[in-house]
Amino acid sequence: MKQIYNWGIVGLGKIAHQFALDILKTENANLWAVASRSKQKAINFADEFNVPNAYGSYNELVDCKDLDVVYIATPHSFHCENTILFLDHGIPVLCEKPLAINSRQVSQMILASRGRGVFLMEAMWTRFLPMINNMLKLIMEDTIGDVVNIKADFGFKANFNASSRLFDAKLGGGALLDVGIYPVFLSLLLLGEPNNIIAKSDFASTGVDEYCKIVFEYEDNKTAFLNCSITENTPTIAEIYGTKGMITLQSRWHESNKLTVKLLTGETRDYEFEYNGKGYNFEMIEVMKCLTNGKLESNFMSLEFSRKLINLLDKVREKTGITYPEDNISTSDISFQKIYNN
Numbered sequence: 001m002k003q004i005y006n007w008g009i010v011g012l013g014k015i016a017h018q019f020a021l022d023i024l025k026t027e028n029a030n031l032w033a034v035a036s037r038s039k040q041k042a043i044n045f046a047d048e049f050n051v052p053n054a055y056g057s058y059n060e061l062v063d064c065k066d067l068d069v070v071y072i073a074t075p076h077s078f079h080c081e082n083t084i085l086f087l088d089h090g091i092p093v094l095c096e097k098p099l100a101i102n103s104r105q106v107s108q109m110i111l112a113s114r115g116r117g118v119f120l121m122e123a124m125w126t127r128f129l130p131m132i133n134n135m136l137k138l139i140m141e142d143t144i145g146d147v148v149n150i151k152a153d154f155g156f157k158a159n160f161n162a163s164s165r166l167f168d169a170k171l172g173g174g175a176l177l178d179v180g181i182y183p184v185f186l187s188l189l190l191l192g193e194p195n196n197i198i199a200k201s202d203f204a205s206t207g208v209d210e211y212c213k214i215v216f217e218y219e220d221n222k223t224a225f226l227n228c229s230i231t232e233n234t235p236t237i238a239e240i241y242g243t244k245g246m247i248t249l250q251s252r253w254h255e256s257n258k259l260t261v262k263l264l265t266g267e268t269r270d271y272e273f274e275y276n277g278k279g280y281n282f283e284m285i286e287v288m289k290c291l292t293n294g295k296l297e298s299n300f301m302s303l304e305f306s307r308k309l310i311n312l313l314d315k316v317r318e319k320t321g322i323t324y325p326e327d328n329i330s331t332s333d334i335s336f337q338k339i340y341n342n
């Protein structure tokens with residue numbers, strides 16, 4: 001990979017700052033442009049990270065010269081609209097998780113990517129961490145035997161603020177889509193799609209889910225017990241039980257650099273991996289490799305995987321009664337299908 005990739009960031013909130021720090025540490029990645037709804041905010045961000053191009057609207061960024069790829073870091077409810085804006089202008093997109101609010105929106109995004117022939121990937125950064133790749137290698141080598149059971153959680157106590165991204169349904173608030181997506185991702189990666197779902201949530205005064213407890217049941221009595229919360233600090237550990245032993249992804253497992261293998265023989269092995277930064281560089285490298293190779297999607301975090309992930313989240317939402325304004329089908333979806341099919 002020789003080319004330097006000029007990155008743009010869309011939506012300059014918390015994660016945008018983290019991502020920008022990791023761009024600075026990633027070979028071949030250059031932080032080239034930032035876009036905010038506020039020109040002053042864009043200028044401040046650009047000053048902080050020494051970015052040459054700062055825009056006061058997302059629309060202006062599409063005309064930025066020499067821009068190679070954008071990272072969408074807006075609240076979930078804008079992912080679909082923001083992503084399609086850039087795909088329509090031929091600009092590759094790495095979009096934050098969840099790829100969108102529901103399957104319908106994700107289908108629109110996939111249609112836009114394939115219709116325009118432009119790269120798209122969900123920024124499920126955990127998929128690219130060395131710890132996850134090592135876990136997969138250990139499982140493929142049959143170290144713990146057949147995976148039969150998973151327990152994984154992700155919970156933290158957020159300060160309640162009705163108009164914040166986490167608590168406002170209009171911004172896609174709630175535990176399941178924000179943090180529950182990680183345990184659901186892990187279960188999909190290791191056990192695939194379940195045959196049966198049992199799920200329960202409780203709701204904040206704003207209507208978003210404060211927690212979600214999920215049981216996925218699979219063939220041969222395999223099971224995943226998953227749990228997420230935005231009102232409680234939980235251990236945030238993942239345990240993968242196999243017929244010969246278990247793997248523990250240490251806390252907080254979705255970003256961890258440590259895992260432990262415990263075999264039924266009594267043997268224990270600890271693994272630790274070096275990260276240069278927070279860990280967002282691994283997904284960035286994957287995007288840049290795909291672009292170098294002219295690929296429209298990643299083999300490791302494919303659009304089909306993202307579609308399965310959001311389908312699963314939709315099904316959990318159906319069981320628990322979690323809803324969003326975007327769930328109402330509008331007539332504009334029908335004309336949307338026509339644009340990309342023609």
Ligand SMILES: NC(=O)c1ccc[n+]([C@@H]2O[C@H](COP(=O)([O-])OP(=O)(O)OC[C@H]3O[C@@H](n4cnc5c(N)ncnc54)[C@H](OP(=O)(O)O)[C@@H]3O)[C@@H](O)[C@H]2O)c1
Nearest residue numbers: 011012013014015016036037073074075076096097098165
């Ligand atoms: N991968 C990870 O580790 C990770 C961690 C945290 C969050 N995330 C994901 O990243 C996304 C953003 O999360 P965040 O924590 O960075 O959120 P945040 O701090 O609230 O920032 C979101 C940004 O989106 C923009 N935005 C556009 N329309 C908005 C609206 N109507 N209301 C509020 N903001 C709006 C704003 O940027 P401007 O004002 O500059 O336009 C805002 O700063 C979410 O989808 C989340 O799931 C991922």
